[in-house]
Amino acid sequence: MTSSQLAAEFGVTRHAVNNFLRATYGPAEGAQRLLDEQQVAEVRAHFVTVAARRAAAREPRTCVVEGCERPGIGERGWCKTHRERWRRRGALEVGRPGANQLAKTHCPHGHECSPENTLVFPSEPGHRRCFTCRYGRPPEPADSPPAASAD
Known part of the structure; x- marks a missing residue:
C-alpha cells in the first residue's frame, strides 16, 4: 500500500501521511515508500485518533x-x-474592578506606593498617582519642620 492510498482513505493529504512516516520511520530510501502491514496499521491508528480528536473538537x-x-x-x-x-x-x-491595579506595590518607575507617596484626587476616585513621579522629589515627612525660606 502507498501513502497516497492511505491519504485517500482518511481524507488527508499525502504530505500528512509522509510526514508521519518520516517522523516514525525516518526518510524514505526510494522515490516512493511501500508500506508493510505493520506500518499501515500504525498509520491507520494515528489518523483514526486524529479524526476522533477533530470530531470531539467540533462537538x-x-x-x-x-x-x-x-x-x-x-x-x-x-x-x-x-x-x-x-x-x-x-x-x-x-x-473587584481595579483589584489588579490596587495590588501593585510600586509605580512603573519603581517608587513605592505608600500612603505618603500616593496622591488621590477627589475628581478621580479610585485613581492613584505617584508623588515622586509627579513632582520630581519624594514627599517631605509629616513630622519635619517646613523648609526655611531664604529672605
Missing part, C-alpha cells in the same frame, strides 16, 4: 466553568468570556 458542548451555560470552545472547554477573562486577568473568577 457542541457547554463551558466547563460551573454554572456557565454558554458554548465551550477550544481544548480547555471555556466559553469566549472565560477565555478572555483568563487572558486579561490570569484568573477565571470575577474580582
